Amino acid sequence: MANQAQLKISPELADKIRAYGAQTYPHECCGALLGRDTEVADRRVYREIHALHPLVNRRDDSPNNRFSVTSQDVLDAEKAARQQGFEVVGWYHSHPDHPARPSQYDRDHAWPWYSYIIVSVANRIPEEMTSWRLSDDRTEFESEEIGLQRVAS
Amino acid sequence: MSVKVIIPTPLRVYAGKADSTEVSARTVGEALGQLTSKFGDLRKHLFTEEGKLRSFVNVYVNDEDIRYLSKENTPTKDGDTISIVPSIAGGLL
Numbered sequence: 001m002a003n004q005a006q007l008k009i010s011p012e013l014a015d016k017i018r019a020y021g022a023q024t025y026p027h028e029c030c031g032a033l034l035g036r037d038t039e040v041a042d043r044r045v046y047r048e049i050h051a052l053h054p055l056v057n058r059r060d061d062s063p064n065n066r067f068s069v070t071s072q073d074v075l076d077a078e079k080a081a082r083q084q085g086f087e088v089v090g091w092y093h094s095h096p097d098h099p100a101r102p103s104q105y106d107r108d109h110a111w112p113w114y115s116y117i118i119v120s121v122a123n124r125i126p127e128e129m130t131s132w133r134l135s136d137d138r139t140e141f142e143s144e145e146i147g148l149q150r151v152a153s
Numbered sequence: 154m155s156v157k158v159i160i161p162t163p164l165r166v167y168a169g170k171a172d173s174t175e176v177s178a179r180t181v182g183e184a185l186g187q188l189t190s191k192f193g194d195l196r197k198h199l200f201t202e203e204g205k206l207r208s209f210v211n212v213y214v215n216d217e218d219i220r221y222l223s224k225e226n227t228p229t230k231d232g233d234t235i236s237i238v239p240s241i242a243g244g245l246l
Contacts (some may be wrong), residue, residue, distance in 0.1 A: 028244065059244070066244035071211040074239050080160075087162060090239050098245040106243040109209050112198060113163035116243070138197055 006114055007131045008147045009049040016052055018126030021094030026126045027063035029050040031055045032077035033090040033115060034150075037051055047115055047144075048151040050086055051075045066105070067093045088116030090131075097122055102141045110134040115144055156184050156229045159236040160195075162194070167194035182225030184235050204240060211238045 020029040028105050032053040038046050059066040069077075074088070081088050091114060095101075100120040102110075110116060112134045120127040132141040159173045165210045168174065178184035185206075189196040199210050199215060208213065212219045213236040229235070 021241055030241075045171070059242075061245075068242035069240060071221045071238040091243075095245040101242070103245055105246060109242040110240050111161075111163040111209075111241070113166055113238045136194070138185060 003141060006044070006145050006147055007047050007049065007117075008149055008151050011148050013049055013077050014129060014146070016115060016149055017092050017129065018121075020052075020054060020092075020121045021096075021121040021126050022124050024057070024063075024094065024104060025121050026066070026096045028057055028059075028067040028094050029054070030057050030067040030069060030091065030093040031073075032081070032088045033088045033092060033117065034077075034081040034084060034086040036086055047090070049087055049115075050151060051081075051084055052092070053080050053088075064096060064099075088114075090117065092117035092119070094119045094121050094126075097110065100128040102132050107138070107141060108132065108133075109136075110141070112136060112138075116141070117146075154180055154229050154231050154233070157234045158184055158188050159234060160188075161237050161239055162196060164237070167198070168192040178229055180225065180229060181214060181219050181227045181235060185212070185225070186231060196219075201240065204220055209242055211240055211242045212236070213238065 009020050033049050034051040035049040054068045057063050057067045059068045100118040116132045119129045131144040131146050133144050156176055156178050157173055157242050160168050176187035178187055
């Protein structure tokens with residue numbers, strides 16, 4: 001993938017994702033990441049997360065280990081992003097009592113370009129948070145460094 | 154039939170950053186075929202290795218989901234808009 005991206009998110013938004021994971025435990029939480037990509041002088045791309053758009057996990061048949069959002073949810077998230085001057089740049093979800101590592105199922109259902117933030121939640125306590133992007137050939141997820149810092153509006 | 158195909162954000166990097174393209178097609182299947190002929194790297198993200206549309210790829214013709222029409226055999230006419238809209242899924246297992 002050209003232009004290795006780094007994800008920037010404020011500590012407050014990162015804590016919100018953790019809180020959502022704790023609130024929905026033992027179910028998986030999910031939502032959209034709203035922000036923008038910025039290319040800097042050396043062709044590196046920074047992805048800044050400016051807001052979250054929490055969504056309902058539509059997998060009420062198996063919410064402990066699956067999440068899904070519908071195409072209408074995606075359209076609603078995109079509209080919310082546009083209204084705030086951003087775009088949907090990725091998605092977050094939690095892994096209850098499971099490491100913050102993408103599963104085969106995550107990979108099989110992933111879209112390229114998006115950032116996928118995963119937070120591990122053990123006994124309602126949020127733990128590790130990681131971010132991933134699907135490789136161009138769909139064979140793997142590539143880890144994306146999360147930079148905790150305030151992002152300029 | 155000249156049909157506009159809206160390319161979803163996560164796939165635009167494989168289409169020269171275009172958000173849409175015009176194709177000539179009589180059905181949705183033909184339109185998607187034209188799209189992936191034009192932009193070959195899109196194919197693996199839209200279709201399985203068996204050539205089936207991936208389950209999380211939703212296709213609409215003028216706001217109607219093709220699952221409720223004739224799927225990829227849904228006919229298209231001049232001026233129609235085909236939208237490809239993601240649904241998102243995952244899970245720990």
